[in-house]
Amino acid sequence: DTAVSQTPKYLVTQMGNDKSIKCEQNLGHDTMYWYKQDSKKFLKIMFSYNNKELIINETVPNRFSPKSPDKAHLNLHINSLELGDSAVYFCASSHLGSGANVLTFGAGSRLTVL
Amino acid sequence: GENVEQHPSTLSVQEGDSAVIKCTYSDSASNYFPWYKQELGKRPQLIIDIRSNVGEKKDQRIAVTLNKTAKHFSLHITETQPEDSAVYFCAASTRNTPLVFGKGTRLSVIA
Numbered sequence: 001d002t003a004v005s006q007t008p009k010y011l012v013t014q015m016g017n018d019k020s021i022k023c024e025q026n027l028g029h030d031t032m033y034w035y036k037q038d039s040k041k042f043l044k045i046m047f048s049y050n051n052k053e054l055i056i057n058e059t060v061p062n063r064f065s066p067k068s069p070d071k072a073h074l075n076l077h078i079n080s081l082e083l084g085d086s087a088v089y090f091c092a093s094s095h096l097g098s099g100a101n102v103l104t105f106g107a108g109s110r111l112t113v114l
Numbered sequence: 115g116e117n118v119e120q121h122p123s124t125l126s127v128q129e130g131d132s133a134v135i136k137c138t139y140s141d142s143a144s145n146y147f148p149w150y151k152q153e154l155g156k157r158p159q160l161i162i163d164i165r166s167n168v169g170e171k172k173d174q175r176i177a178v179t180l181n182k183t184a185k186h187f188s189l190h191i192t193e194t195q196p197e198d199s200a201v202y203f204c205a206a207s208t209r210n211t212p213l214v215f216g217k218g219t220r221l222s223v224i225a
Contacts, residue, residue, distance in 0.1 A: 033212060041201055043158065043215040056212055090157060101146055101207045105157040 003027050006091045006106035013081060014114055021076045021109045023091030031055075031096040032074035033103070034066060037088045046089075049074050050096055078111075086113045116141040118206050120216025127194050128224050135219045137204035138186040144206040147180060147187045148213070152201045161202075162189070194223045 006023040013019055025032060034046040047066040048056045054066065063079045078085060091106040117140040127133050139147075148163035164171045164178045164187065171178050175194075180187040191198055201220050205213040 031212075035215075041152075041218045041220075043203060043218070045212050045214070048212045096210060096212075101209075101211075101213055102148065102160055102163070103150075103158075103213055105159070107157050 004091055004093055004104050004106040006089075006109050008109060009107060010110050010112075012112045012114065015081055015083060017081050018077070018079045019081060019111070020078070021089055021091075021111070023074050023076070023106055025072055025091075025093040025104070027093055027104060029093035029095050029104070030071060031094050032068065032071070033092045033094075034074065034076050035090045035092060035105075037090060037108070039087070043090070047074075047076075048096075081111075081113045083113050086111055116144055116206055116208075116211070116214040118204060118214050118216040120204050120219060122219060123217065124220045124222070126222045126224060129194060129196060131194055133189075133191045133194050133198070133221055133223075135189045135202055135204070135221070136186060137188070137206075137216050138184075139206040139214075140185070141206070141208065142182075142185065143208045145209060146207050147178070148205050149176075149178060149189050150203045150205065150215075152203065152218075154200070158203060191221075194221075196223050196225050199223045 004025045031050040033048040049068045065077045068074045088108045092103040120137045145166035150158035151161045152158040177190040201218045204216040207213045
């Protein structure tokens with residue numbers, strides 16, 4: 001039933017490891033996003049995918065790579081994790097171009113890098 | 115690209131008082147301005163939005179105003195209640211670009 005679901009909800013890992021966070025939406029939206037929320041609660045966009053094409057990539061290190069097998073899924077893969085990657089990562093989706101870019105967020109994935 | 119500034123970063127009000135949060139944006143092409151509420155440990159959720167062809171919108175105790183000339187918009191919460199305590203984010207976007215969020219305002223309503 002969940003509109004935007006992401007897994008895992010919590011992820012604790014060591015520096016240098018590689019990890020992935022998965023996201024799926026069942027709203028029929030054409031665009032999906034990853035936002036990073038740091039300890040100060042700032043919500044910063046990382047990526048968005050529209051019809052399986054990357055349409056924006058803010059200055060995110062290339063250790064982060066989004067992968068979208070289809071328009072209902074947008075996974076986030078992170079290589080060589082660093083302490084500063086610790087944050088809550090939110091997946092979201094919307095129907096871009098509708099005139100009201102209403103985002104539906106997933107529940108968030110809290111990543112802790114030790 | 116778009117830049118959204120939000121003030122204040124923290125706000126404390128007594129229960130029953132009003133709260134006002136203000137945002138400015140930089141891109142004159144932006145035409146959609148939503149507000150999201152994020153409770154502790156939860157996801158951000160849309161509470162109200164306004165489009166550039168409207169100057170004011172109200173939904174019960176919540177209202178949003180938009181001044182396109184000055185490029186600023188505000189959230190007004192009247193008769194605040196403890197359950198209004200949360201972090202509030204403003205955002206702006208054009209028709210075809212992702213939302214850019216302000217840095218958030220932590221609202222505390224003191225009973």
